[in-house]
Amino acid sequence: MKTNKKTTPKVSKVNIKATKTTSRNANLKPTPVRIFITGESPMVEQYAELCAAHGYEAHISWNEKPAQKPEFKSDSIKISNIIPANTSLAIELTNIDLLAKKKNIKRFDETLADTAPILSSSITITATEQSTWILGKHRLVGIAVLPTLIQKPLIEVAPTIYSPKETLEVTKRFFQSIGKEIEIVQDRIGMVLPRMLCRIINEAAFAITEDVASPQDIDTALKLGVNFPLGPIEWAEQIGLKQVYAVLTALHTDLQEERYRVAPLLKQMAITRG
Amino acid sequence: MFKQLGIVGTGTMGIGIAQLAVLSKIDVQLYDVNDTLLRRSTVRINANLRKMVNLGKISQEEVQASMERIRTRTSLPDLGNCDFIIESVIEDIRVKKDVFKHLDASTKSTTILASTTSSRSITSIGANTRNPERIIGVHFFNPIETSALVEVVKGYKTNNETIEKIIAFVNLLGKTPIIVKDTPGFIANRVSQPLFGEALRLLGENVADVEQIDHIVKIIGGIPAGPFESMDQIGIDTAFAEAQSLFEQSNGEPRLRPHPILKQMVESGWLGKKTNKGFFNYEETNAK
Numbered sequence: 001m002k003t004n005k006k007t008t009p010k011v012s013k014v015n016i017k018a019t020k021t022t023s024r025n026a027n028l029k030p031t032p033v034r035i036f037i038t039g040e041s042p043m044v045e046q047y048a049e050l051c052a053a054h055g056y057e058a059h060i061s062w063n064e065k066p067a068q069k070p071e072f073k074s075d076s077i078k079i080s081n082i083i084p085a086n087t088s089l090a091i092e093l094t095n096i097d098l099l100a101k102k103k104n105i106k107r108f109d110e111t112l113a114d115t116a117p118i119l120s121s122s123i124t125i126t127a128t129e130q131s132t133w134i135l136g137k138h139r140l141v142g143i144a145v146l147p148t149l150i151q152k153p154l155i156e157v158a159p160t161i162y163s164p165k166e167t168l169e170v171t172k173r174f175f176q177s178i179g180k181e182i183e184i185v186q187d188r189i190g191m192v193l194p195r196m197l198c199r200i201i202n203e204a205a206f207a208i209t210e211d212v213a214s215p216q217d218i219d220t221a222l223k224l225g226v227n228f229p230l231g232p233i234e235w236a237e238q239i240g241l242k243q244v245y246a247v248l249t250a251l252h253t254d255l256q257e258e259r260y261r262v263a264p265l266l267k268q269m270a271i272t273r274g
Numbered sequence: 275m276f277k278q279l280g281i282v283g284t285g286t287m288g289i290g291i292a293q294l295a296v297l298s299k300i301d302v303q304l305y306d307v308n309d310t311l312l313r314r315s316t317v318r319i320n321a322n323l324r325k326m327v328n329l330g331k332i333s334q335e336e337v338q339a340s341m342e343r344i345r346t347r348t349s350l351p352d353l354g355n356c357d358f359i360i361e362s363v364i365e366d367i368r369v370k371k372d373v374f375k376h377l378d379a380s381t382k383s384t385t386i387l388a389s390t391t392s393s394r395s396i397t398s399i400g401a402n403t404r405n406p407e408r409i410i411g412v413h414f415f416n417p418i419e420t421s422a423l424v425e426v427v428k429g430y431k432t433n434n435e436t437i438e439k440i441i442a443f444v445n446l447l448g449k450t451p452i453i454v455k456d457t458p459g460f461i462a463n464r465v466s467q468p469l470f471g472e473a474l475r476l477l478g479e480n481v482a483d484v485e486q487i488d489h490i491v492k493i494i495g496g497i498p499a500g501p502f503e504s505m506d507q508i509g510i511d512t513a514f515a516e517a518q519s520l521f522e523q524s525n526g527e528p529r530l531r532p533h534p535i536l537k538q539m540v541e542s543g544w545l546g547k548k549t550n551k552g553f554f555n556y557e558e559t560n561a562k
Contacts, residue, residue: 154493183490185482192482192490199468203529213461217452224423224450225415225462229496232465258528259471 034059036083036112038104039093039121040243041066046150047091052076054178059084063100083111089174092120093145096246101125102133109134117170121145123194124250126187128160137162141171144191146247148238155180158187189254190247197235198247204232205263236266245270275446276300276386276439280347280356282373284315287390288362290418293319294447296340297332303356305347312346319344322419351380358443360412361399362390365515370399378403386436388412392463393519396429396456406431410440413460414449416508424449425460458523458530467520467530470513473501474533484553502553506546510539510553 034057037047041062048058052074061081083090090108094101101120108118118140120130127142134140142158155175159168168184175182185192204218213221219231236244245262252260262270279295281288284306292302292315306312323337350373353359359381361373370389377387383405389396392413400409411427424444428437437453444451454460459467473487482490488500505513517532524530539545539552546552 149494152494152496154490156490156494183482183486185486185490186480188479188481192476192487193494195476196469196472196491197495199472200465203465203468206529207457207461207465210455210457212455212457212464213452217454218461218465220450221423221425221452221454221462222465225421225425226466227498228466259531261529 033057033088034084034086035089035091036060036087036108037091037093039063039091039101040096041070042147043093043121043145043150045070045072046147047093047145048077049073050150050178056178059087063094063097063104083107087112088116089170090116090118091143092118095121095124095145095243098125101130105130105133105140109136109139114139117141117167117174119143119171119174122158122187123190124246126160126189127158128162128187131160131162138164139167141167142187142191143171144194146194146197146239146243149193153180155182156191156193157182157184158191159184160187189250194247195251197239198244198251199260201232201236201239201244202248202260202263202266204236205266209263209265241266241270241273276356276358276443278303278356278358280305280353280359281362282306282350282353282359282377283362283364284311285362285364286416287414287418288360289315289318291360291362291390291414291447292344293322293340294418294449296343297323297336298446298448299343300446301343301345303345303347303353305350305353308348309346312348316341316344316346350376353377354380354382356381356385358386358388358439360388360390365391365393365519367394367398370394371401374399374403374409384408386410386439388440390414391427393459393516393523395458395523396427397431400429400431407433408436410436411456411460412440412444415462422450423462424451425454425462426451427454427456427460429456458527459520463516464520464530467517469497470501470505470517471530471533474535477502478533478535505536506552506554506556508546509548510536510545514540 035051036059037044038061044060044062048060051058058077059080060077090112092101092104105120120127120140120142122142123144127140131137131140140160141163144156157171172182207218208215215233219233222228222231245267248260248262279300280303281292282305292304295302304312304315320341323340326332327334327337347353359377361370363369363373374387386408388410389399390412396409396411400406403409409429410432413425413427415421415423426440441451476482476487477484484502488502491497491500514536521530521532543549544551547556550556
């Protein structure tokens with residue numbers, strides 16, 4: 001349990017790299033580093049698979065359980081709402097239900113050892129604002145998380161105004177241990193790629209509403225005309241319209257600019273289909 | 275299919291379309307204001323075709339046959355026997371309207387008149403012609419040799435027969451046509467615009483620097499060129515003019531408002547690769 005007395009961040013002492021079992025050291029049976037992941041599906045499953053594949057023991061839970069129970073390749077993934085002892089790092093992956101997010105973050109702060117950092121998706125609420133929910137402000141770092149972006153080799157990381165360099169160093173080492181490099185950006189709603197991507201998808205939704213081209217033709221146009229790897233409709237399907245809607249709404253609220261107004265079609269689809 | 279294709283303007287697009295057409299066995303009448311420009315164009319097409327021979331894509335005989343399909347013209351009325359004419363002059367609405375006025379007067383009322391405009395309204399370009407049903411947009415993308423997309427832009431009065439003929443023509447050239455409504459930026463440029471607009475905003479708000487933003491777009495977004503690299507490549511003045519045009523044509527839609535950084539870069543003379551400095555510095559090395 002944390003107390004107000006703590007002034008020196010200790011997250012740098014965490015040995016975040018999991019010890020992998022290889023043929024050479026198989027007999028040693030090392031204990032994998034334990035992490036806890038919670039938030040929204042499918043980001044929780046995607047992060048769990050990735051961490052487990054790199055030797056971590058991933059304990060996971062969801063704000064709302066996915067409709068279908070996911071099947072994992074690794075038996076290092078354990079579904080449980082209980083944060084186990086000796087959890088070295090926690091990852092919070094909620095973009096939509098910010099009340100649930102606050103509850104998760106507070107629970108992490110109250111349960112985890114002082115040395116454990118909290119990595120939290122910060123594209124619909126800044127990491128700095130999240131850190132005001134907890135006493136251990138130094139241990140929270142923002143990350144840009146949307147479904148499928150996890151598969152990419154680079155992660156956007158946003159330190160808060162409270163993040164010491166030790167927390168960032170641990171964050172960097174953790175991501176390197178799961179095969180990712182990090183790019184440190186300022187702690188703003190949407191960060192970099194999610195902000196761009198959601199605006200592109202929103203513009204496509206406006207264009208569909210105005211009957212400028214069919215959804216299929218819009219995807220074709222962006223792929224063949226400007227070399228996008230996916231069309232905006234394909235991207236929206238992968239990310240999920242509820243996620244896109246949440247990012248745009250947060251940008252609109254934060255920046256108070258008309259340019260982030262959600263296209264009515266996107267809003268309707270997000271609230272009815274997701 | 276069309277027997278005689280007229281092309282007005284011998285810039286990159288005009289030449290590129292002429293080359294694609296003659297390789298597709300369509301006779302081309304290439305127009306520009308003087309013989310020097312036309313000679314330069316045919317030399318360039320010939321050189322491009324020879325490169326294709328060297329790459330084993332076409333035969334020497336095809337080069338000769340293709341070049342024989344090109345006729346050069348310095349008078350617009352000489353295009354009167356064409357059944358399809360593509361205008362590919364500078365992106366200036368007055369110049370384009372003037373070309374269409376002359377073509378309207380010197381061609382049959384059934385001749386299809388198309389524009390390669392990337393940012394101007396087809397309906398506006400074709401206004402005041404005798405038969406606006408045959409006015410259409412054919413927006414090719416750079417580099418024309420390798421970019422597969424052509425936006426077929428349907429003006430307010432363009433009829434289905436015209437659209438069908440142009441779709442068949444684009445397919446014959448080996449490109450992928452998509453039909454789009456005549457709205458500012460059509461579709462590819464409009465929907466990709468936030469990539470550039472947000473990049474500039476993120477830079478302006480100091481969320482990340484140009485290298486970081488480009489790196490994130492390429493590595494996480496999977497887009498081959500970052501927005502700043504792209505703007506440097508096409509020219510920041512061109513990027514600004516396109517953004518400004520899109521904004522004006524949309525009657526000041528806030529989503530499309532250009533960022534002041536672009537204007538400042540233009541006023542500073544930092545126009546990208548062509549001036550050795552844009553968002554990146556190209557003077558000594560390719561890296562900043």
